[in-house]
Amino acid sequence: xxxxxxxxxxxxxxxxxxxxxxxxxxxxxxxxxxxxxxxxxxxxxxxxxxxxxxxxxxxxxxxxxxxxxxxxxxxxxxxxxxxxxxxxxxxxxxxxxxxxxxxxxxxxxxxxxxxxxxxxxxxxxxxxxxxxxxxxxxxxxxxxxxxxxxxxxxxxxxxxxxxxxxxxxxxxxxxxxxxxxxxxxxxxxxxxxxxxxxxxxxxxxxxxxxxxxxxxxxxxxxx
Amino acid sequence: xxxxxxxxxxxxxxxxxxxxxxxxxxxxxxxxxxxxxxxxxxxxxxxxxxxxxxxxxxxxxxxxxxxxxxxxxxxxxxxxxxxxxxxxxxxxxxxxxxxxxxxxxxxxxxxxxxxxxxxxxxxxxxxxxxxxxxxxxxxxxxxxxxxxxxxxxxxxxxxxxxxxxxxxxxxxxxxxxxxxxxxxxxxxxxxxxxxxxxxxxxxxxxxxxxxxxxxxxxxxxx
Numbered sequence: 001x002x003x004x005x006x007x008x009x010x011x012x013x014x015x016x017x018x019x020x021x022x023x024x025x026x027x028x029x030x031x032x033x034x035x036x037x038x039x040x041x042x043x044x045x046x047x048x049x050x051x052x053x054x055x056x057x058x059x060x061x062x063x064x065x066x067x068x069x070x071x072x073x074x075x076x077x078x079x080x081x082x083x084x085x086x087x088x089x090x091x092x093x094x095x096x097x098x099x100x101x102x103x104x105x106x107x108x109x110x111x112x113x114x115x116x117x118x119x120x121x122x123x124x125x126x127x128x129x130x131x132x133x134x135x136x137x138x139x140x141x142x143x144x145x146x147x148x149x150x151x152x153x154x155x156x157x158x159x160x161x162x163x164x165x166x167x168x169x170x171x172x173x174x175x176x177x178x179x180x181x182x183x184x185x186x187x188x189x190x191x192x193x194x195x196x197x198x199x200x201x202x203x204x205x206x207x208x209x210x211x212x213x214x215x216x217x218x219x220x221x222x223x
Numbered sequence: 224x225x226x227x228x229x230x231x232x233x234x235x236x237x238x239x240x241x242x243x244x245x246x247x248x249x250x251x252x253x254x255x256x257x258x259x260x261x262x263x264x265x266x267x268x269x270x271x272x273x274x275x276x277x278x279x280x281x282x283x284x285x286x287x288x289x290x291x292x293x294x295x296x297x298x299x300x301x302x303x304x305x306x307x308x309x310x311x312x313x314x315x316x317x318x319x320x321x322x323x324x325x326x327x328x329x330x331x332x333x334x335x336x337x338x339x340x341x342x343x344x345x346x347x348x349x350x351x352x353x354x355x356x357x358x359x360x361x362x363x364x365x366x367x368x369x370x371x372x373x374x375x376x377x378x379x380x381x382x383x384x385x386x387x388x389x390x391x392x393x394x395x396x397x398x399x400x401x402x403x404x405x406x407x408x409x410x411x412x413x414x415x416x417x418x419x420x421x422x423x424x425x426x427x428x429x430x431x432x433x434x435x436x437x438x439x440x441x442x443x444x445x
Contacts, residue, residue, distance in 0.1 A: 010235070010327075012236060012239055012327040012328070012330075013235060013236075013239060015329070016239040016330070019243075020242075103234065104235040104238035105235075106238055106242045
């Protein structure tokens with residue numbers, strides 16, 4: 001049977017979903033966790049068919065959990081429950097591996113999304129997991145301040161976000177927009193979220209994230 | 224049908240509550256508001272039987288809403304839900320004669336409280352559980368309320384205090400009437416108080432002693 005892991009720090013939401021999903025117990029087994037740390041422990045010990053997670057949580061938050069999942073369990077599809085809207089750009093393949101449901105939702109609405117995701121199963125080519133583009137947009141909608149480290153076999157760099165706005169990027173010798181464009185185009189990188197350093201980081205990027213992403217995607221199509 | 228107003232800035236929580244309580248739709252109607260300001264607008268427009276509110280909210284918060292209600296809608300009972308339960312706050316809330324649910328709570332517990340409060344409510348509205356009689360009667364006096372208060376406790380039979388414009392006029396306990404009955408009722412512990420509609424006939428003042436003097440006597444008694 002399929003196993004669905006739902007992660008949210010709201011005990012009332014978890015209880016409500018547990019209660020409402022009883023009638024679907026023949027369709028999937030429900031496991032719940034209150035934060036990213038607990039979810040990671042469960043991912044390590046059980047085979048999970050679908051991960052449903054909130055983004056704002058204590059300890060390890062949703063983005064931390066998703067980047068962990070991306071590295072170790074890239075083929076598990078995800079549903080992100082967000083109270084702050086959904087990304088503007090959703091790539092074709094990402095629709096299969098990563099979906100969004102906006103809060104508030106009823107249990108009935110969520111179960112529809114879960115069941116259709118389970119029916120679809122792991123999409124082809126899902127080994128690459130969630131893309132950088134999706135991660136960057138989630139940082140934006142959650143208005144986070146963070147350092148997002150990107151690493152692949154031959155390249156390393158980082159994005160710096162302040163309150164959800166992209167302020168800076170560094171990739172090798174490149175800085176600012178140029179570095180951001182290069183990083184967005186990296187395939188299958190490892191993504192790590194870190195607390196930004198205490199020192200002030202100057203703003204080197206003023207372009208909208210969406211504009212940069214579209215431009216990077218255009219360049220990728222050309223090459 | 225009774226209308227229950229739920230006030231919380233957490234849209235997901237409102238959805239959880241309305242979705243879970245929809246099975247009670249033949250018992251009461253739910254209205255939701257996302258902050259105190261919206262709640263006040265709702266109460267001005269239509270009669271509400273019960274308010275269930277969060278305390279921490281933007282715009283008009285829960286405490287301001289409660290203050291507004293005690294001035295403008297003193298008889299509408301209220302259940303407070305908060306994630307910031309401290310023993311001090313809880314004590315204050317109980318002194319203020321309010322029902323209290325600490326988050327996270329079971330929505331079925333909320334349903335039980337709503338149904339029990341609505342069941343007790345008479346035309347005048349309002350029921351106050353777990354309050355000291357003293358604190359509650361002071362409120363009746365202060366607000367110049369005309370009502371028949373039914374006082375009950377697990378150990379004794381029911382009794383009544385009759386108020387006219389905030390003045391204690393008469394008391395009934397079994398066959399006992401007047402001041403003697405009032406003193407018995409005021410001494411009772413662990414009481415439940417309900418508002419009842421006062422009798423239609425003219426009320427004669429059978430108790431001459433001021434409420435505060437009676438209360439002082441109760442406190443002095445061993």
